[in-house]
Amino acid sequence: MTTYFSGIVDEHDRVWLGGYPGALRDVLGVTVEEFVPLLPEESALLASGARAAHWSERIARVGADVEVLDTYAAGELAGMPAVTHRRVGTGSATYVSADLGREGTRALLERLAGEIDALAADPLAAGGRLEVIVRGDEATRHVFLVNRTDEEVVVDAGDGLRVAPRGVPEWAGRPLRVRVSRGEDALTVRAGVDGEPLRLVRVAPFRGDLDAQAGPMVCAPTRAGLEVVFTEWLHTDADASLH
Secondary structure, eight states: OEETTOSOBOTTSOBOSSSBTGGGHHHHTEEEEEEOOOOTTOOEEBTTSOEEOSOOEEEEEEOTTEEEEEEBOSGGGTTSEEEEEEEETTEEEEEEOSOOHHHHHHHHHHHHTTTOGGGSOOGGGTTTTEEEEEEEOSSOEEEEEEEOSSSOEEEOSSSOEEEOOSSOGGGTTSOEEEEEEEOSSEEEEEEEETTSOOEEEEEEEOOTTSOOOOOOOOOOOSSTTOOOOOOOOOOOOOOTTTO
């Protein structure tokens, strides 16, 4: 699946001739004749009910073997293809000519998931509310669940795993205790405030046979105005209650 502005130039930054999407035109089976950007206050309604913002395109030619999945429903592009799908060998090629936004993109991916294994929903993703990241090698497998919403998400992972929302509001302005424990093949990071049990923050693969040093070296804020003060640093034996 590819979207607008794809295949426009080659590896030397030279524009492909013959219409867009350039290098991908034949495999996608469509030719874009004109870009139709949208003003900030504008949007383009699609037949599926999705509403595009920022960008749309005039698809002038569609191959005989191309299925039109969605069309523009209003405006100067009314009735013209917006999303197309073409079977190629044992796979398929889908072109999205508009910025469908979060909900529109999710609906399209769900529609395609039935035939594209890579898009099949992961049960741990909780309907798209969690990002699932898998890391590992032949011997180990670590699964990370990232909650980018503002609410706690509960998933079925054996004992009912709870994934905290981004940030912990009740920790704001309070001294935070962070504990990093080194195991045989991973670092486990837990955090909490005094009087409360430590919460699991992250498990990161880390070979146990590597020489390593630890210490308060760098604090890299991701937003302006964040100030972190280190008040204490301890190197202790492993906490038997956590291991």
